[in-house]
Amino acid sequence: MNNKKAKYIAIPFLISIIAILFIHTISKDKEISASENRALAQIPTVEDVKKEDFTTKFENYFSDQFPFREELSQLYNKVELMLGKNKIKNYYVLENNWVMPTPIDVFSEEDLKDSAEKINELSQAALKSNKKVYYASTPHKESMLTHLYPKFTKGLNNATENKNKFKSYLDKDKIDFIDIDEDFLSKFNEKEREKLYFKTDHHWNGIGAYEGFKTIMEEMKKTESIKNINWDNYIKTDLKKGYFLGSYNLNLNNLVKEDEDIPYVHSKNKHKYEYFKYDGKKETKGKEEDFVATRIHEDEILYGGAYMFGNACNILKIKNKDALNDKKILIIRDSYQAPTSWLFADMFSEVQLVDPRYTEKLDLSIKEIIEDSDADIVMFMYNSTDFKSMIDEIK
Incomplete structure (x- = not known):
């Protein structure tokens, strides 16, 4: 791969990464995920550094607060449904819009x-x-x-x-x-x-x-x-x-x-x-x-x-x-x-x-x-x- 082609790939990729980091920085952190019915990870504190679990907590924080996380999840679910899957996450999406849980x-x-x-x-x-x-x-x-x-x-x-x-x-x-x-x-x-x-x-x-x-x-x-x-x-x-x-x-x-x-x-x-x-x-x-x-x-x-x-x-x-x-x-x-x-x-x-x-x-x-x-x-x-x-x- 020559340098010109590499630039066409690397530059858009870097712009995307910077844009995501910028959106992540200016966006207000969400406390809960309605679709997952759970609390979302919050930004680690100085105390977490002292406890030596800062890295793990930051990874969880970045994953939970990723920009457009809920929207991307919704899009993924729609694609699965369009492809003919009737079991999405832990639910069966059936005829006449019936949604049933995975049996206990x-x-x-x-x-x-x-x-x-x-x-x-x-x-x-x-x-x-x-x-x-x-x-x-x-x-x-x-x-x-x-x-x-x-x-x-x-x-x-x-x-x-x-x-x-x-x-x-x-x-x-x-x-x-x-x-x-x-x-x-x-x-x-x-x-x-x-x-x-x-x-x-x-x-x-x-x-x-x-x-x-x-x-x-x-x-x-x-x-x-x-x-x-x-x-x-x-x-x-x-x-x-x-x-x-x-x-x-x-x-x-x-x-x-x-x-x-x-x-x-x-x-x-x-x-x-x-x-x-x-x-x-x-x-x-x-x-x-x-x-x-x-x-x-x-x-x-x-x-x-x-x-x-x-x-x-x-x-x-x-x-x-x-x-x-x-x-x-x-x-x-x-x-x-x-x-x-x-x-x-x-x-x-x-x-x-x-x-x-x-x-x-x-x-x-x-x-x-x-x-x-x-x-x-x-x-x-x-x-x-x-x-x-x-x-x-x-x-």
Whole structure:
């Protein structure tokens, strides 16, 4: 290669490197990656030099803060899709814009026993304080829509196997287990189950939550004094603003363009719910808009912003003087529970919501919260695929 040709190659390359370094220098560092759901590395400090891990941290920093990183990732995903791939990152992108996760692995017997034992111990604490205990297993999209996966996908029954083994290790003398998975599979066909879930998110939608809630209440009616539930009194309304950005689609850099409805199911005559945040010592009354559908005015709406109750505080209490029952219920929950909050408040005079992921500011463990609560009923409400990770959050 002569010098002239070398210049034609070297000079554009050097200009590109300098341009990237310049953009990297003037660009504001990002704190998180929405598509990867993780914090991004920040510029190393002098302390890192002293610890002799500056080089590694700088490499991670440069990689995470590389200019147009998210845009390049999105472009790469689009190219993969155009080339006919249906599995991108850890997701299957299927017909009619359905996005499904890679099936979960089988949990070890030891892990499942440990998770069950933690629930058994907490249930014993609840029983000692005269509280009835339920465990409601909410059906994850993965185990309800297996028919959408490509043929020969491995591990399609792993989630069900995990849930059933976990269920077998729970103390049946202490806990009433409500298996909504089984009810959905027996009650709805494949096409009907599709209507209960978001296409691009891992949650059920408001319709699915309502059907799951009906299963819970029909089971609870067998042992609780809850009568005269008029299911005809419930209607569906849709949010007609914003664009729903599902969690799976978020991780795919919004690769799938699907205009999904955000449905809510609620009683025709909405009750006068009262909202209180509780820090373990005192209650502070708040406004509904501080806790319910807090981000529905944004252009892109995530599941949490559409439904989430109580994410703004450690413990949320919803009180309803006109509830069908004068009992109080404490729900230890994950995000699947969120669209059912008003529904529970129609049935119980007080609903207490606790998400173990957001109790770090409390001076109470989950066991202490249960013992401290004046609720008559304790319900653990976790989805049937990720229940282990949620139970691991319990301190």
